Amino acid sequence: MKTGIFQLQVVPLKDILPHEKFDDNRALPLADKLKADGLLANPIIVARLEHGKFVQLDGMNRLSAFRMMKIPGILAQIIDYQDLENVELGSWVHLFSGKIENMRDHLKKVDGLIVKEGKMDQVRNRYIQSEGLDRLCTLVDKHKNVITVAYNGNLLEKIIRLNDIVAFYANRIERGVLPANAAREDIGFMFKEHPSCDIMSVFPTFARHQIIKVVRQGSLFPAGITRHLIKRRCLNANLPLVFFSHGSIEYQNRELEKMLKNRNFRLYEEPTIYFE
Known part of the structure; x- marks a missing residue:
């Protein structure tokens, strides 16, 4: 109809x-x-x-x-x-239980990922470039320890690496939505809403043409990253x-x-x- x-x-x-x-x-x-x-x-x-x-x-x-x-x-x-x-278009955040030190160890084993200590003002929504070096996600724990994860490659390679990241905690994901201009108290509130979780992964927002390109190439985003508001x-x-x-x-x-x-x-x- x-x-x-x-x-x-x-x-x-x-x-x-x-x-x-x-x-x-x-x-x-x-x-x-x-x-x-x-x-x-x-x-x-x-x-x-x-x-x-x-x-x-x-x-x-x-x-x-x-x-x-x-x-x-x-x-x-x-x-x-x-x-x-x-x-x-927007993106979900993933909240899950665990220690950020273990997450950091896992990330360092994934080929090509650039893992660095970050700051609280980096925990926010952003877009991502299809080509070249850009941040794949930012992780923060309830104690305000921050890790940034970047990769230098094309769009499909970045999606593969995103799947590698999410695979570490895929069986224990809780989803949430971080406000567009998140303040420290917003991040703290996310953990209060999900008391069993210790770490939050914040992902970029992908553009329409990027999502369609991934589909046409036969690749898949990890579950629960892209968010469509209709x-x-x-x-x-x-x-x-x-x-x-x-x-x-x-x-x-x-x-x-x-x-x-x-x-x-x-x-x-x-x-x-x-x-x-």
Whole structure:
């Protein structure tokens, strides 16, 4: 279904190219929850590529769960990736338990990484160059010890090194969002929000063309680094899983059109504070 506000469509999984790895710790429980609930609440987010393909921008664990369940298609919201007003890019931070000394030892074993002691004012959001020397991430612990990690290479080599970095703690990640102009108290607050964590990894924000280039080259970002903020995002579609087992993808999209025409929706333009 395509309107002037949104486009929802059942898309074949074979036509969706992921841009990030999936998180085992999230995808496996999610597959069990989807089976128990019997429905898909929210569509994944994709953008069109050439030759009828799509790039996954958000919802990698839902996509992986559908693959585990051998469901051939999934409900997706198709967005215009070049829409600067309604699609904003950012990055997540990773928080995890451990000692920063052990992390430093691991980083020094990764080929080509330049590991240095850093300062608190380096713990912030930034962009990254595709080519040449640039910082891959900044690590800070709850005692305000800072490490900067840089690499001199091309974009795909940097993504490989990012995966090497995240692999050290991949099974114990908690995600958070660091304010754009983070102060010391913001960093301290992050650790208060995640009391079991000792270290925070702060990553750069990647540009659209960098993400697409990585996808086209067949590489993958680590899970949970890129962050896409979508205005007019569709929620609570609540499609039963049995919907995806009847007929072809074309048939499902015709049925989807009929279903959505009979449902009302509300558009919230303003940012919202939602108490849980």
